[in-house]
Each structure stands twice: as C-alpha cells, then as structure tokens.
Amino acid sequence: MQRSAGSRRRRRNTSRPFLGGAMAVIAAGALTVTGLVSTAQAADVNNAKNAGFESGLANWSCSAGSGATVSTPVRSGTSALKATPAGQDHAKCTQTVAVKPNSTYALSSWVQGGYAYLGVTGSGTTDVSTWTPGSTTWTKLSTSFKTGANTTSVTVYTHGWYGQSAYFADDVEVTGPDGGGGGDGPGPVIPAAPAGLAAGATTTSSVALSWNAVSGATGYKVYRDGVQATTSTGTSATVTGLSADTAYQFTVSATNAAGESVKSAAVSARTAKPGTGGPGPAVPKHAVTGYWQNFNNGAAVQKLTDVPADYDIIAVSFADATATQGAVTFKLDSAGLGGYTDAQFRADIKTKQAQGKNVIISIGGELGTVRVDNDASATAFANSVYALMQDYGFNGVDIDLENGLNATYMTKALRQLSAKAGSGLVITMAPQTIDMQSTSGEYFKTALNIKDILTVVNMQYYNSGSMLGCDGKVYSQGSVDFLTALACIQLEGGLDPSQVGIGVPASTRGAGSGYVAPSVVNAALDCLTKGTNCGSFKPSKTYPSLRGAMTWSTNWDATAGFAWSKAVGPHVRSLP
Numbered sequence: 001m002q003r004s005a006g007s008r009r010r011r012r013n014t015s016r017p018f019l020g021g022a023m024a025v026i027a028a029g030a031l032t033v034t035g036l037v038s039t040a041q042a043a044d045v046n047n048a049k050n051a052g053f054e055s056g057l058a059n060w061s062c063s064a065g066s067g068a069t070v071s072t073p074v075r076s077g078t079s080a081l082k083a084t085p086a087g088q089d090h091a092k093c094t095q096t097v098a099v100k101p102n103s104t105y106a107l108s109s110w111v112q113g114g115y116a117y118l119g120v121t122g123s124g125t126t127d128v129s130t131w132t133p134g135s136t137t138w139t140k141l142s143t144s145f146k147t148g149a150n151t152t153s154v155t156v157y158t159h160g161w162y163g164q165s166a167y168f169a170d171d172v173e174v175t176g177p178d179g180g181g182g183g184d185g186p187g188p189v190i191p192a193a194p195a196g197l198a199a200g201a202t203t204t205s206s207v208a209l210s211w212n213a214v215s216g217a218t219g220y221k222v223y224r225d226g227v228q229a230t231t232s233t234g235t236s237a238t239v240t241g242l243s244a245d246t247a248y249q250f251t252v253s254a255t256n257a258a259g260e261s262v263k264s265a266a267v268s269a270r271t272a273k274p275g276t277g278g279p280g281p282a283v284p285k286h287a288v289t290g291y292w293q294n295f296n297n298g299a300a301v302q303k304l305t306d307v308p309a310d311y312d313i314i315a316v317s318f319a320d321a322t323a324t325q326g327a328v329t330f331k332l333d334s335a336g337l338g339g340y341t342d343a344q345f346r347a348d349i350k351t352k353q354a355q356g357k358n359v360i361i362s363i364g365g366e367l368g369t370v371r372v373d374n375d376a377s378a379t380a381f382a383n384s385v386y387a388l389m390q391d392y393g394f395n396g397v398d399i400d401l402e403n404g405l406n407a408t409y410m411t412k413a414l415r416q417l418s419a420k421a422g423s424g425l426v427i428t429m430a431p432q433t434i435d436m437q438s439t440s441g442e443y444f445k446t447a448l449n450i451k452d453i454l455t456v457v458n459m460q461y462y463n464s465g466s467m468l469g470c471d472g473k474v475y476s477q478g479s480v481d482f483l484t485a486l487a488c489i490q491l492e493g494g495l496d497p498s499q500v501g502i503g504v505p506a507s508t509r510g511a512g513s514g515y516v517a518p519s520v521v522n523a524a525l526d527c528l529t530k531g532t533n534c535g536s537f538k539p540s541k542t543y544p545s546l547r548g549a550m551t552w553s554t555n556w557d558a559t560a561g562f563a564w565s566k567a568v569g570p571h572v573r574s575l576p
Helices: 019-031 342-354 375-392 407-421 442-449 480-492 518-530 554-559 563-573
Strands: 067-070 080-083 093-098 104-113 116-121 129-132 135-146 153-159 167-176 198-202 207-210 219-224 227-232 236-239 247-256 267-270 287-293 313-321 358-365 396-401 426-429 456-460 500-505 548-552
Touching: 080 153, 093 167, 104 116, 104 153, 116 135, 116 167, 129 135, 153 167, 198 267, 198 407, 207 247, 207 267, 207 407, 219 236, 227 236, 236 247, 287 456, 287 500, 287 554, 287 563, 313 396, 313 426, 342 358, 342 375, 358 375, 358 426, 375 396, 375 407, 396 407, 407 442, 426 442, 456 480, 456 548, 480 500, 480 518, 500 518, 518 548, 518 563, 548 554, 548 563, 554 563
Parallel strands: 287 313, 287 548, 313 358, 358 396, 396 426, 426 456, 456 500, 500 548
Antiparallel strands: 067 080, 080 167, 093 153, 104 135, 104 167, 116 129, 116 153, 198 207, 207 236, 219 227, 219 247, 247 267
C-alpha cells in the first residue's frame, strides 16, 4: 500500500506473449520430426537415469526451482515429476544423457496436466521436440533423434508453457545403444532424516507441525511420543485427537521406495487449556478488510473509531523495519494525524474489539522493506510482531511485503508467531497479482504452507496490468472478469474459498490504475459465490464460502463519502 497520494506503487507493465503464434511455430517444428520415430532394437537400453523420478530429482535439474516430485498422480512406481511454470519461467527440467555417436535413439515420456514439451538438444544432427496442449490423463510423447559422429552426450528436457498450469512427467526413456551409463541408473536410496521440525498453532486437541523438505523423499511419517500418529506428502501436518493442556513429544521421518529414514530431532508442544480463547473476536464467515493509514497522504485523516462498522478487519498500516533484520516496530504518527494520541489509539483498539472487530498490524507496504530470509530473522519477526500484539492489543498480522518474500522463512516466522499467539491469531496477506499467478510463487507457497492458520488472502487487483486467468486467457484490470478469473487461480490452486478475498481501491485516488466501481466488486462476489452477474468468464463451479473483500483504504473510502463500504459491506454480509 502506498503512503503517497495516488498510485499505490510503480508497477511494471506485465504483458504476456501471444500463445497462439508461439504454439504454431513449435507445433510446426514438432511435426517435422515425426518421421524419425522408430522401433528400438532388442539390445537397446534406456540411457536416462532416474527416469521414473523414484529418487526425487536426482540426475535432473529444473529451472528456478520449478520442479518437485509428487506421489500422485504417478504413471508407475511411487513418484513422478511435477513442474510449475511461473512468470517468464516455463519450468524446464533437464538431464545430460550419455549416448553413442552415429546412433539412433527413441525418446519418450508420459505426461499429464498443462502444456508439456519433450525434446533433446546437442544431438550433433537435428535436435527434435514434441508437445501436447495438456491432458487430464497420462499421454505418451514420442519422437526420436540421431547422434552425430562426435556426439557422446545429449541434453534431454521437458518443459511447460508460460502462464499455464503445472505439468507432470513420468517414465522418461532415451532408448538405444548403451552410451556408457547404461540402464535406468541406481534405484532410490533411503532419504536423510528431516531437519527443522517445529511446532506451530495448538488447540485443546491438536498441534500443527512443519519441517524442511528432504531430497528424494516421497512422503513423511509423524510420530507422537514414539507412536506413528499420521502421514504427509508435504512438509507439514496437524496431529489431532490430543488431550487438552498436555505436553507431547513429536518426531518425523522421511520415506520413499527404498525405505524410511531415521527419525528427526524431537520437538515438544503442549495443547491449549480448556476454555482459553484466541486473542480476539472471531472473524465472520464473510468479512470486509480495510487498511487504516497511520500517515496523511491527502486522504481523510481518521481515528480508529471513525472507521465504519462495515469493516470487520482493520489493518493498521504500517509497522516499520528496525536495525535488526526481520524485526519490526510501530509508532503512531500523532502529528500527522492531527494530534491523535497514543493513549486514544490504544483505547480505540479496545473499542473496536468490543464491537466484534479485529484490529491487526500490517507489515510492509510499498516502502516497507522487511527481510525475513534466515532463521534468525524469522525469529526476530515473530518475536517483534508478538511484542506489538502484547503491547497494543493487536489481534494479528497482515503480510503486505511488496519488495520480496521468502516462503521458507516467512512460513517459519508465522508458525512461530502462531505458537505464541494461539489459535485465534488473525493472519491476512495482500499479494500483488503477479505473486499469485502460480503456486510456485513465494507468496502463493507461503499461503499454502500456512493454510491451517491462514485467515484470508486479499490479493490486490489493481496497479497490475493484464494478467492470465485460470482458463489461460489474458484479462485486463478494471473488469469483473479480471476479478473472477484471477480469483479462480487461488480457488483452484489449493486455498480454501474462505481464505480468498477481493482487494480493490476504495476510490479512483486510492491507486494508480485498476479502480472498479463497488457494483463491479459485488458482481464478482455474486459470480464466484452464486454463479450470477458474471462477465464473459464464468467459473465451472461456485464458491459460497468465499471470504469477502478488501480495500485500500478506509481513509480513501472516507474521502469518497464511504461509497465503497456502504455498497460492498452490506453485500458481503448477504453472501450465502
């Protein structure tokens, strides 16, 4: 959120390549190689190593960290590759394969999901590729190539396409004369023990746990006091069925086809006492979030008590970075707010909470550079935010970091904060549109990592430029389609509908571009929750539990006579 009047931040114009022309060129290239496909000889071997991804990503390299192994879907064995395009990266995964000169090789792979490509470079003759626009079932891509007189290795690759969904690949084959590596390579080895096991949010009957990923692991087993309690294919799990106010000890192991690792270092956690509530009022099923400005940028200056009752969550903007990396602090700008005193501000927080509202502290904004990219800064962040909650009575935190976010360490920070604050902690996020185009983005990964403690993601549908919707089409900001088609990415990408909100400016002065009338916001809410009032894009299903809407800011709303909250607030409360 910008502290100066007008445009909230400078944004690069996000354009996307025209897919049709690019696909036509690639397809034409693929068609020229179909005549090369041949039947391999009986003595031939598969020269690709770890061809079924049973050893994780061993022998493979994926661009920009886009690749991972998954246990479902798989074509054979227990693992397959999942690679997710993001931004200008098309999720290219490669392997250098040993081959013989002057030889013919059959190249194939089974694929599923979004656009998927298979090809080879460095053949010494004609490099080849083939592709498919995507499939919901396993589809075999096949081609072949001949090596040159001096060729002893080639690079085999798979990749997806810009802005498209993730693709899956399994059972890669480079079948032909043994190039010296021979066969599929070594089988999987037992993975290492997981590190970084940490306890997060607790209730009277559950404890949330998280840990670091282990290379080559396809799953994890979670133990409570030495007895297996649950399993997970990711790096987090919640152990349930526990007794209140009881201490437990947890460990976790990593597994794959070769077996199970030794257990991790243990971590202890105590469940909550009966009857203990969270730090603030419950957030309504459908909620409106508004940012309150702790500065004067030309919008109406407000006290917290001036914020209308239409707002359920009030995000105080902003906390500031300190000299300690990751740590934040807050000081009321009394002079800029016309003499609003710190004592009045603290009293007004309690007044709003007594009215059933949550008041949280927002971290970041356009100018707020807070770096959380190692364990020390994660702990500093959690400790300093919790200290502000204790000092001022804030109910939670909003993450609005527009200058970069590290998913690994922000996840750790928020889980540490959750462990301190308890199950009533409110966590909101306000990413830019580019941050939520793919589940491989750091913001999206953070949201999914903390899904069990996350309240709502209110993406900013403004100052954006054109973006891809979940249907792969490009939409321009300022329309109902832009709101619904981009929200669909989050809704289908793993977030619960109750964790998705629509963030827009409260007036034309609240942002540089992307303002939409309140009626457009309401139409988008209807489209997503009831399937009515849609534009050209209509989602394949409805999401009745969609959380609601957000605006920047309550001050710009006041400047425009509260036109936004008067229209959107009642509409959000009327949702199914």
